[in-house]
Amino acid sequence: MSAADLRFFRSELFLIFGRRRNWVGLATLAVVPVIIAISTSMSDGDDPTQFFSSITDNGIFVALAALMIELPVFLPIAVATISGDAIAGEANIGTLRYLLAVPVHRTRLLAIKYAAVAVFAFTVAFLVATVGVLIGLALFGGGDVLLLSGNSVGMGEGLLRVVGVCLYIGLCLCALGAVGLFVSTLTEQPMGAAIAIIMFSIANFVLDAIPQLGWLHPYLLTHHWNDFGEFLRDPVSPSAILPGLFSAGAYILIFLSAAWARFGARDVTS
Amino acid sequence: MTDALAVESRGLTKRFGRQVAVDAVDLAVPRGAVYGFLGPNGSGKTTTIRMLLGLVRPTAGEHGLLGQPMPRAAGAVLPKVGTLVEGPAFHPYLSGRDNLRRLDAADRTVDASTSSARIAAAFERVGLSAAAGKRYRAYSLGMRQRLALAATLLTPRELLILDEPTNGLDPQGTREVRSLITAIAAEGATVLLSTHLLAEVEQICTHVGVLHRGKLVAQAPLAELRAAAAPRARVDTDRPEDAARVLRAHGVEDVVVEAGAATGRPGTAVAPEKLVEALVHDGVPVRGFAISAPGLEDLFVSLTGEGFDVSG
Numbered sequence: 001m002s003a004a005d006l007r008f009f010r011s012e013l014f015l016i017f018g019r020r021r022n023w024v025g026l027a028t029l030a031v032v033p034v035i036i037a038i039s040t041s042m043s044d045g046d047d048p049t050q051f052f053s054s055i056t057d058n059g060i061f062v063a064l065a066a067l068m069i070e071l072p073v074f075l076p077i078a079v080a081t082i083s084g085d086a087i088a089g090e091a092n093i094g095t096l097r098y099l100l101a102v103p104v105h106r107t108r109l110l111a112i113k114y115a116a117v118a119v120f121a122f123t124v125a126f127l128v129a130t131v132g133v134l135i136g137l138a139l140f141g142g143g144d145v146l147l148l149s150g151n152s153v154g155m156g157e158g159l160l161r162v163v164g165v166c167l168y169i170g171l172c173l174c175a176l177g178a179v180g181l182f183v184s185t186l187t188e189q190p191m192g193a194a195i196a197i198i199m200f201s202i203a204n205f206v207l208d209a210i211p212q213l214g215w216l217h218p219y220l221l222t223h224h225w226n227d228f229g230e231f232l233r234d235p236v237s238p239s240a241i242l243p244g245l246f247s248a249g250a251y252i253l254i255f256l257s258a259a260w261a262r263f264g265a266r267d268v269t270s
Numbered sequence: 271m272t273d274a275l276a277v278e279s280r281g282l283t284k285r286f287g288r289q290v291a292v293d294a295v296d297l298a299v300p301r302g303a304v305y306g307f308l309g310p311n312g313s314g315k316t317t318t319i320r321m322l323l324g325l326v327r328p329t330a331g332e333h334g335l336l337g338q339p340m341p342r343a344a345g346a347v348l349p350k351v352g353t354l355v356e357g358p359a360f361h362p363y364l365s366g367r368d369n370l371r372r373l374d375a376a377d378r379t380v381d382a383s384t385s386s387a388r389i390a391a392a393f394e395r396v397g398l399s400a401a402a403g404k405r406y407r408a409y410s411l412g413m414r415q416r417l418a419l420a421a422t423l424l425t426p427r428e429l430l431i432l433d434e435p436t437n438g439l440d441p442q443g444t445r446e447v448r449s450l451i452t453a454i455a456a457e458g459a460t461v462l463l464s465t466h467l468l469a470e471v472e473q474i475c476t477h478v479g480v481l482h483r484g485k486l487v488a489q490a491p492l493a494e495l496r497a498a499a500a501p502r503a504r505v506d507t508d509r510p511e512d513a514a515r516v517l518r519a520h521g522v523e524d525v526v527v528e529a530g531a532a533t534g535r536p537g538t539a540v541a542p543e544k545l546v547e548a549l550v551h552d553g554v555p556v557r558g559f560a561i562s563a564p565g566l567e568d569l570f571v572s573l574t575g576e577g578f579d580v581s582g
Contacts, residue, residue, distance in 0.1 A: 004378035011375035019363060094359025098421070101323045101355065102376045103348035268325040 005112065008104070012116040016082060025078055029124055032074065033066035033132035041139050050148075050229070058145055059136025060155075063129040063162055064232070067169060071225055075124055076201040077194075079173045082120045083180025084193030086113040087263065091188040091270040106264050110181065114256060117177040122170035129166045133159070149233040164231040168244065172225045175251035176201055179221065182259040188270045218243070221251055271334035276301045276429050276460035277322060279333035284317050284326060291317045293484035294331065299462055299477065304455045306471035306492070307464040308570065309481035315464045316356050318481065319433055322462075323353060336428055349379040352422025352430045357437065358414040362407040366398065366417050369406055373421050380425055392420040397446065411438035419447065423454075430454060433464045448474050468566045482574040499564045499572075503542060504533045505549060506558035513554045520548055536561070 145158030224244030277299035324341035525534035
């Protein structure tokens, strides 16, 4: 990336992270782990749900419980809003024609836009986890981490595994972001684009829950998302992680290509 | 593409479905000209400009800017072109200054270290410095228009393509913007000014192109267009019928009888003073006699066959 590209990229990040609407969205995402931690600390009953049952033993499970809760709806909504806004938002207010007349090459614009969406995707994953770890440690303390496979690892390694989870979820959200960027090139209505992307992600979850459609499941965008739990087994098995990585990679490749093909040929009349 | 032309197109055509928005337009804007791109609303001006900038793909034809083929040379040419297309458009929740920063950041040909100074100078030049820190949302239409003009002045330009630059400005602002355009042109830049205001063209343009229903129906230096337009003679009299008869007898064409006057096109066949002499000789009481060149508006009507209404 040249200095000029870096400057444009920073400007793009400023658009996303400098916008009050997006602060509110990020704050909403960050509140969930806080609610989970506080409600867990106030209840005394055993919660058999995965991750929730371990929270009182070790605070970092607040992060994992929050990610699990937010993964089907909250995080996709956040990424859908940002990625849907990418091109459609600029088209909607007319700034797209001025960017292209600067000139910004269309491929360059898509690349910068997608890079910013990817940064946002990883940011939300790490934001939820970080808030979760902090509030969890504050309320429940740390210590050795009991893994899903039954053995324990030290606090340091436990945190490293949480980082792995965030990277995995971040990549999954990047795949949704690629779909979002493509949808965003189809319309001049950022809200419409965001809703379409949210519907797409929900439809994936729904289809994934219908057992009769088993043949379809491996190809669904969200099929491997919950595999992030594999990072909490010992040893972490590549064969359990890789399908999710491949699936995300394939979605990114296909939908970025589609966005490029669509946007490169489009008449900008907004 | 010749280097002498700042804007050049051949057979530039755009069809949207079955509708032909721009029909085989051959633009030729000489370097250094202030070219008034004139046409009623809906005549295809904006679509033409969008094609020139590479925003819309022509259905047929080719075009170039500053001697280079578009859209192939867009990366090299467009940094030298300042544009205002179909009104200002900025991020509403950013300040005017942040909006210009963003446009400047998008331009890979500029020096980032001079960005602040160039932005401040652009604000100064359009008289918007006091509002630079205000959110764009809070700008009036006139301020928005000025901000869009400031954006075209972020770097030195060889060509400005301005679509209705005085839209929404008050008379004072309109005057300022016109003098700004004149000043920029005086520094050597070419200006393509799309407008539907004839007064604007008469005041600041050196060349005119008239677009009508997607077709370029006239294109010439303004002075040439004016010279070509036939002047009319007008005889004020209480016997217009008799005056008309005399005028016809002396080869005046297109004679029209009005209440208290007769008018017609004398052409070059007969000198005006001879006409007066003839009228007086025939006993027509002449109260007034005038030769008037048609205004641009008459010219426009004669070219397009209609007034300044929306073309279908």
